[in-house]
Amino acid sequence: MEKKRVYIFGKKIADGKADMKNLLGGKGANLAEMCLLGLPVPAGFTVTTEVCTEYYANNCQLPAELMPEVWAAMTKVEEMMGMKYGDPDNPLLVSCRSGARSSMPGMMDTVLNVGLCTTTIPGLIKKTNNPRFVWDSYRRLVMMYADVVMEKAEGLEPAEGKGIRKILDEKLDEFKKSKGYKEDTQISADELKTLAEDFKSIVKKALGTEFPDDARAQVEGGIKAVFKSWNGKKAISYRKIEGIPEEWGTAVNVQAMVFGNMGDSSATGVAFTRNPATGENLFYGEWLVNAQGEDVVAGIRTPSPLNDDTKNEQNKHLASMQEAMPQTYKELDAIRTILDNHYKDMLDIEFTIQEKVLYMLQCRVGKRTGTAAVQIAMDYLKEGKIDEKTAVMRVEASQLDEVLHPICNPNEEKKHNVLVKGLPAGPGSAVGKLVFTAEDAVAAVRKDAKAQVILLREETNPEDVEGMSAAVGILTARGGMTSHAALVARGWGKCCIVGAGKLHINNDTKTAKIEGTDIVLKEGDVVTLNGTKGHVYAGAIPLMDASDNPSFQEYMKIVDKFRTMGVRTNAETAEDAQRARNFGAEGIGLFRTEHMFYGKGSEQPLFLLRKMILSNTTAERVTALNELYPYVKKDIKETLLVMDTLPVTFRLLDPPLHEFVPQSLEKQAEVAKALGISAEAVAKRGEALHESNPMMGHRGVRLGITYPEITEIQIRAIFEATAELLQEGKKPYPELMVPVTSDVSELDVTKVIFDKVAAEVAKKFGVASIDCKYGTMIEIPRACLLANKMAKTAEFFSFGTNDLTQMSFGFSRDDIGGFLNEYLDKKMLAADPFQTIDQEGVGQLIEMAVTRGRATRNNLKVGICGEQGGDPASVEFCFKLGLNYVSCSPFRVPIARLAAAQSAIKAGK
Numbered sequence: 084m085e086k087k088r089v090y091i092f093g094k095k096i097a098d099g100k101a102d103m104k105n106l107l108g109g110k111g112a113n114l115a116e117m118c119l120l121g122l123p124v125p126a127g128f129t130v131t132t133e134v135c136t137e138y139y140a141n142n143c144q145l146p147a148e149l150m151p152e153v154w155a156a157m158t159k160v161e162e163m164m165g166m167k168y169g170d171p172d173n174p175l176l177v178s179c180r181s182g183a184r185s186s187m188p189g190m191m192d193t194v195l196n197v198g199l200c201t202t203t204i205p206g207l208i209k210k211t212n213n214p215r216f217v218w219d220s221y222r223r224l225v226m227m228y229a230d231v232v233m234e235k236a237e238g239l240e241p242a243e244g245k246g247i248r249k250i251l252d253e254k255l256d257e258f259k260k261s262k263g264y265k266e267d268t269q270i271s272a273d274e275l276k277t278l279a280e281d282f283k284s285i286v287k288k289a290l291g292t293e294f295p296d297d298a299r300a301q302v303e304g305g306i307k308a309v310f311k312s313w314n315g316k317k318a319i320s321y322r323k324i325e326g327i328p329e330e331w332g333t334a335v336n337v338q339a340m341v342f343g344n345m346g347d348s349s350a351t352g353v354a355f356t357r358n359p360a361t362g363e364n365l366f367y368g369e370w371l372v373n374a375q376g377e378d379v380v381a382g383i384r385t386p387s388p389l390n391d392d393t394k395n396e397q398n399k400h401l402a403s404m405q406e407a408m409p410q411t412y413k414e415l416d417a418i419r420t421i422l423d424n425h426y427k428d429m430l431d432i433e434f435t436i437q438e439k440v441l442y443m444l445q446c447r448v449g450k451r452t453g454t455a456a457v458q459i460a461m462d463y464l465k466e467g468k469i470d471e472k473t474a475v476m477r478v479e480a481s482q483l484d485e486v487l488h489p490i491c492n493p494n495e496e497k498k499h500n501v502l503v504k505g506l507p508a509g510p511g512s513a514v515g516k517l518v519f520t521a522e523d524a525v526a527a528v529r530k531d532a533k534a535q536v537i538l539l540r541e542e543t544n545p546e547d548v549e550g551m552s553a554a555v556g557i558l559t560a561r562g563g564m565t566s567h568a569a570l571v572a573r574g575w576g577k578c579c580i581v582g583a584g585k586l587h588i589n590n591d592t593k594t595a596k597i598e599g600t601d602i603v604l605k606e607g608d609v610v611t612l613n614g615t616k617g618h619v620y621a622g623a624i625p626l627m628d629a630s631d632n633p634s635f636q637e638y639m640k641i642v643d644k645f646r647t648m649g650v651r652t653n654a655e656t657a658e659d660a661q662r663a664r665n666f667g668a669e670g671i672g673l674f675r676t677e678h679m680f681y682g683k684g685s686e687q688p689l690f691l692l693r694k695m696i697l698s699n700t701t702a703e704r705v706t707a708l709n710e711l712y713p714y715v716k717k718d719i720k721e722t723l724l725v726m727d728t729l730p731v732t733f734r735l736l737d738p739p740l741h742e743f744v745p746q747s748l749e750k751q752a753e754v755a756k757a758l759g760i761s762a763e764a765v766a767k768r769g770e771a772l773h774e775s776n777p778m779m780g781h782r783g784v785r786l787g788i789t790y791p792e793i794t795e796i797q798i799r800a801i802f803e804a805t806a807e808l809l810q811e812g813k814k815p816y817p818e819l820m821v822p823v824t825s826d827v828s829e830l831d832v833t834k835v836i837f838d839k840v841a842a843e844v845a846k847k848f849g850v851a852s853i854d855c856k857y858g859t860m861i862e863i864p865r866a867c868l869l870a871n872k873m874a875k876t877a878e879f880f881s882f883g884t885n886d887l888t889q890m891s892f893g894f895s896r897d898d899i900g901g902f903l904n905e906y907l908d909k910k911m912l913a914a915d916p917f918q919t920i921d922q923e924g925v926g927q928l929i930e931m932a933v934t935r936g937r938a939t940r941n942n943l944k945v946g947i948c949g950e951q952g953g954d955p956a957s958v959e960f961c962f963k964l965g966l967n968y969v970s971c972s973p974f975r976v977p978i979a980r981l982a983a984a985q986s987a988i989k990a991g992k
């Protein structure tokens with residue numbers, strides 16, 4: 084059979100259904116589903132995503148078969164709606180709506196009121212007896228069509244960077260100002276008519292082509308434009324951030340228009356079936372009387388609350404739909420229940436009321452904060468609507484990050500006065516310097532990856548997504564809880580406040596004045612956002628973490644029922660270890676011994692280490708090491724105690740020694756005195772340790788090969804700490820990990836020391852033996868290739884994927900800032916391999932090492948301790964390779980637990 088390109092929906096029938104998202108896009112599939120549920124949906128048809136692929140494959144030409152199929156479908160829509168497209172007396176109008184598989188809010192284009200032209204306008208005026216409505220619809224069509232179809236889709240570069248939409252918007256504003264109008268609704272029919280005519284001549288002048296006055300041509304143009312918008316700049320950026328594949332394409336939905344702009348008994352709105360910020364089981368939304376389409380989302384007018392539950396400081400004076408149209412509200416609320424029972428998930432819906440008649444225009448699974456995602460999953464589970472497995476799959480692992488997100492320390496927050504208030508659109512808190520454009524936000528982070536900026540905008544639009552992604556927080560002066568900024572920020576779990584109406588932004592001077600005060604915020608000023616409350620403060624308020632949320636704790640218990648792979652943490656202080664344990668870590672996968680020489684309390688051990696490093700003879704070195712020993716043992720013992728009953732992997736000293744050589748004259752003099760030599764001699768010994776490529780220099784296991792006494796005291800500290808804890812009735816499980824190995828001989832030489840010390844300590848404590856696993860970090864490609872030999876001595880492998888990635892790519896971890904962005908921008912690499920395992924390349928090495936290692940020792944324990952251990956995709960990869968555990972930083976432990984459980988569920992375990 085010839086391939087079907089067009090799928091019809093309307094009046095309780097549909098060719099498609101909800102699970103056909105790949106073919107029909109999310110919007111088309113759900114429109115079909117709502118029709119099948121018997122909900123009031125204006126009839127229409129969906130042109131498939133495959134046609135989009137065909138269109139691009141075909142050099143941006145629609146396949147010849149398409150338009151005849153479209154017109155045939157249109158005939159059926161005409162029958163269902165009782166109107167005719169392009170008819171002078173009873174004209175049907177349509178919208179051309181984009182709709183990809185996964186939702187991309189506002190990233191692609193939609194054109195409304197298609198079909199209005201010289202032949203149809205008089206008929207529609209006569210039929211509706213509402214010229215104002217017709218001319219309002221027409222001027223909207225001209226604006227949207229010129230922007231989407233005639234400019235963007237044609238790839239025209241706007242003169243002086245000002246697109247046609249902007250030019251027409253300014254013209255409209257200018258006109259309103261000249262008349263003293265505040266709202267669009269004040270403009271009269273005749274004025275709208277004149278405006279539309281003016282718009283058309285402006286379009287002609289700016290774009291060089293006439294606005295098409297032919298209904299059929301408008302539809303074809305609309306379909307093409309929607310396809311084109313798949314490759315618009317903002318859609319491409321959004322896909323990159325969200326990881327949506329380019330080849331998916333968008334569908335086009337051509338749908339009969341219904342009108343929210345026919346007067347005061349008409350309206351349009353958007354809603355969530357549950358609260359998307361908190362997850363509460365309350366209907367949540369915004370609406371606007373006498374408005375069309377995107378007026379709600381675009382922040383043109385402050386939207387009114389849907390109901391009592393949606394009222395807040397900013398909108399409580401406005402009439403809710405519950406109050407103004409109680410009957411229609413009831414109908415909408417009933418639809419909410421039908422949808423909730425049917426989809427068993429929180430949905431985001433769009434509706435329009437045409438002269439008191441309610442129509443559903445869209446539904447999709449709604450974006451939510453991580454906190455809401457957990458709450459919603461737990462609620463549906465408790466309502467008996469979903470099972471535990473489904474609940475586990477309902478939360479994206481990376482979203483848990485924001486559940487653990489820092490919030491303002493409440494005690495500190497109390498001491499600050501609120502600078503300005505807005506709506507709490509995205510969770511958690513953020514502290515950063517203000518920037519006024521998306522470009523500035525991107526530039527700041529490009530310059531310094533750790534830069535913390537808050538993006539301050541009048542309102543955001545889809546062009547801003549990259550800057551929004553780069554910022555730690557987003558603040559807007561306009562827009563509601565369903566505005567673009569709010570939707571996108573919530574999807575990302577980013578702190579966001581919208582609609583802070585007292586901010587008067589001047590983009591030219593990059594300043595914002597706060598109404599009713601003399602305060603003027605400038606670029607670079609530090610502010611704190613509390614996105615959970617919608618409060619903005621001047622200066623930096625200290626943040627704290629928010630992990631003891633009871634729903635979260637309960638949820639994680641269910642998650643662990645399905646998890647089969649272990650999750651450990653990388654930690655080296657008792658504090659980190661304790662936090663990770665609270666987050667559910669089942670051990671430490673990487674304890675970096677050298678950590679005791681940095682930061683708090685490191686003065687004395689560092690001094691002794693320096694003394695040891697700068698020693699000239701073994702005797703001198705042993706003296707220094709003996710002095711250092713108690714510190715090393717104490718550190719190890721404390722950690723074993725915090726992790727009592729759980730394994731702790733101690734890594735032998737890893738960094739090149741010269742990193743610790745004192746640089747200041749004063750410190751050099753101190754060490755000189757302790758060693759009884761001159762300061763010059765100390766400086767000289769320090770210089771002698773200098774290496775031209777320390778990353779590949781004298782470090783890791785190599786230190787112990789040349790100075791076995793360094794290895795020996797560390798091993799002794801581990802055994803003695805363990806023996807002491809055993810005596811105290813504790814259950815320590817130490818593991819020794821040898822770093823930077825490339826040959827089994829290195830493991831063998833070190834093992835001799837290990838066995839000798841083990842026997843000595845056992846004897847000293849009068850026990851037969853002390854258990855400690857002996858293993859190695861796998862971080863050099865050669866070790867992967869020779870894993871069968873490494874496993875002869877090693878009882879476990881732990882992949883150090885940071886170094887393994889560095890050595891496989893030959894990319895210096897510390898220098899990638901200079902070139903990695905180019906690789907990502909040019910799509911030469913799909914992702915930063917230091918954040919997510921390069922499965923294709925580095926992944927082969929890991930797989931090989933696992934297979935070869937286990938061929939030698941079938942119970943070889945294998946884990947990973949690179950930062951990628953907390954990345955959901957990497958966790959799934961590790962699961963597939965049969966790793967025993969992943970180890971990651973404390974805050975990512977819950978993410979790894981969820982990702983591991985989801986991997987197990989996906990694998991049908």
Ligand code: ADP
Pocket residue numbers: 125177178179180181188189190191193195338339340341342343351375376377433434435444445
């Ligand atoms: P997006 O994907 O950006 O949400 P939509 O295709 O949903 O874009 O269109 C945006 C808005 O336009 C909708 O929320 C709806 O209010 C309005 N709209 C689209 N199609 C119609 C229609 N057939 N009748 C009335 N309004 C429509």
Ligand code: MG
Pocket residue numbers: 433445
């Ligand atoms: Mg929509």
Ligand code: MG
Pocket residue numbers: 737822823862883886
């Ligand atoms: Mg390393």
